Amino acid sequence: QPALTQPRSVAGSPGQSVTISCTGSRSDVGAYNYVSWYQQYPGKAPKLIIHDVIERPSGVPDRFSGSKSGNTASLTISGLQVEDEADYYCCAYGGRFPLVVFGGGTKVTVL
Amino acid sequence: EVQLLESGGGLIQPGGSLRLSCAASGFTFITYAMSWVRQAPGKGLEWVSATTGSGATTYYADSVKGRFTISRDNSKNTLYLQMNSLRAEDTAVYYCAKVRNDYTPDNWGQGTLVTVSS
Numbered sequence: 001q002p003a004l005t006q007p008r009s010v011a012g013s014p015g016q017s018v019t020i021s022c023t024g025s026r027s028d029v030g031a032y033n034y035v036s037w038y039q040q041y042p043g044k045a046p047k048l049i050i051h052d053v054i055e056r057p058s059g060v061p062d063r064f065s066g067s068k069s070g071n072t073a074s075l076t077i078s079g080l081q082v083e084d085e086a087d088y089y090c091c092a093y094g095g096r097f098p099l100v101v102f103g104g105g106t107k108v109t110v111l
Numbered sequence: 112e113v114q115l116l117e118s119g120g121g122l123i124q125p126g127g128s129l130r131l132s133c134a135a136s137g138f139t140f141i142t143y144a145m146s147w148v149r150q151a152p153g154k155g156l157e158w159v160s161a162t163t164g165s166g167a168t169t170y171y172a173d174s175v176k177g178r179f180t181i182s183r184d185n186s187k188n189t190l191y192l193q194m195n196s197l198r199a200e201d202t203a204v205y206y207c208a209k210v211r212n213d214y215t216p217d218n219w220g221q222g223t224l225v226t227v228s229s
Contacts, residue, residue, distance in 0.1 A: 002155055034213035038156075045206060045219040046156065057217070089156050093213040098158065099170040100146070100214050105155040 003028065003101035004090055011109040012080045020106045022073040022090030028101050030071035034093035037066060037075045039086050040105075046089060050075060077108070085110045113137040113218040115207045120223030127197050127227075133190040133207030133220055140188040141165070144210045147181060147192045149203035150222075159205070160192065161214055170214075175201075197227045 005023040012018040022029065022037075029035055035053045038046035048057055050066040053073060063078045073092070077084055090103040119131040131147070146161040160181040161170045169181050180193040190207055204224050208216035 032213070034215060036211075036213075036215040036217075038216075045221055046216070047219070048217050051211060051215065051217065052213075091156070091158075091215045093215060096170070098172055099161055100158040102148075102156045102158060 002104035003094070003098070004092060004103035006088075006090060006103040006106045008104070009107045009109060011111055012077075013111045014080055014082060016080050017076060017078045018080060018108060019077075020075045020088055020090075020108070022075070022092075022103045024071050024073070024092055024101065026071060028092040028094040029068065029073050031095065032093050033068065035066065035068060035073040036091045037064075038089045038091065039084075040089065041086050080108075080110055082110050084108060113209060115209065115218060115220035117205065117207045117220045117223040120205065120225045122226045122228065123197055124229050125198060125227055128193070128195045129197065129225060131192040131194065131205055131207075131223060131225070133192075135188045135190065135207075135209070138209065140183075141185040144214060145181075145183060145190045146208045146210050146214065146216060147190075148206045148208055148216060148219075149201075149225075150206070151200075151203040154203075157203075161210065162190075194225070197225075199227050201225065202227045 037050035040046040147159040166183045204222040207220040209218040
């Protein structure tokens, strides 16, 4: 059972916005501003798209944004594009035991 | 450019051992903590283990503690994962990852498949 809870799937039409939630606890998401998000295409390695809750690495489109409230972090994809269809995972620093936790992943479908 | 290249995966019988390697380049290896993350077929990502830049401190998920050992050779820019007493549930693609200060990954290798089956 993943430590962080994500919806199994979300869907939207091109141009729409979708938001993926990631719910943890006071020991991980709620304790630190250390939440990352990853995009993964089938058969490929994950790619970092958000770190430190809200920061985008160089080269990541600004339609991807992150936020956090309490024990829940969120990833929003604004202006959904066909190439955004992928699996998305959240990840958080957990202190020491465990050190790092992942969400179960969310499949984003572009209708 | 950061490059991480895993090797050592394969088919192994339950109870067997395997050592994974990850050759790193494109960054100053010794200054970064590193991790292993796995993904069972059709499943999500699972953090497995991490080590500090010096290798002096190591961390493990409960699911592998006592069976897996992470280590690194900073003279060879290489990360290792020694896996003993392997179980069917260890079957997964194992990714090597360079991690940020918060131990969340920022760069990933392409992964190596470990299949535990008789």
